[in-house]
Amino acid sequence: MTGLQWWMLAGICSCVGVGLIMWWAVPAVPALGDALARFAPTVSAPPVLHAGNVGKLDFSDRLGMWLMRRVPHVDWAKSLSQELAVAGMPAYRFYGGKLVVCAVTFLGTPLAVSIVALVLRLPIQVPMLVTVAATVGVWWWPNVSLRSTAARRRLEFRYALSSYIDLVAVERLAGSSGARQALENATKVGDSWAFQELSELFTKASLQGVTAWDGLVDMAGRFGIPELEDVATQMRLADTQSASIYEPLRSLSSMLRATLLAAEQGRAKQASQSMILPTFLMAFTIILLMLAPLALMLLDQPLPIP
Secondary structure: OOHHHHHHHHHHHHHHHHHHHHHHHOOOOOOHHHHHHHOOOOOOOOOOOOHHHHHHOOHHHHHHHHHHHHOOOOOOOOOOHHHHHHHOOOHHHHHHHHHHHHHHHHHHHHHHHHHHHHHHOOOOHHHHHHHHHHHHHHHHHHHHHHHHHHHHHHHHHHHHHHHHHHHHHHHHHHOOOOHHHHHHHHOOOOOOHHHHHHHHHHHHHHHHOOOHHHHHHHHHHHHOOOHHHHHHHHHHHHHHOOOOOHHHHHHHHHHHHHHHHHHHHHHHHHHHHHOHHHHHHHHHHHHHHHHHHHHHHHHHOOOOOO
């Protein structure tokens, strides 16, 4: 690098540093929408920070909370609200971890790439482009990982929900409990995270004076699991009209199991199809290994002279 390039790089770094200091010093704009949302009576708005886990926050959590306070006009969890809810991860923890990883990538990549660039005599633009590309990729990669985790947990929840519906139907068939009591008693049978989420939902709904089926509808929207709305509809009918819901619940459970079975068969078929190309390549390689000695013997023989 020439002296002019070094001075340009130093000037850019200085401007970025001054801009970051000014951004940090400017007071944050109050988020009136978030403040009003905290006062809204809803069972789906858990507090961002509980009193019991104040001392358990690590550096990335505090960094994420600082970012969400400094840029309040951005709805950070809007595009990934369902994924964050079903994964049980707060938005500040998710974005704080992304910031830490991006910072490490942004600071560590130029050092590693610069060494390679000096050895191979590459231009200075190569480390800069690689750093920018790596930082952008690291920023978006947690979104892909979060969506994959959320899809897996939704599948686990649906499997647990199919059993939970049967348990509620048995509770109602026994006739010893009402609609709400049947929902709460059924959660005591299982110990998976899905049953624990349902149990906590009914406890919060009871404390806040909200019906259990309204809580199920709210959870269906937060988790992206529409089958919970069907359960809520049946339980609302059982409570308001005293209708028999044993057969509707069993039918709902059977349909859910059929849907899960069809999805599992589709994934198995897709996995089988994805093995066609590797199997063909392996068979082709084996054939080449079998024919290679014969081809070498034919090449070693002298050509006949007429």
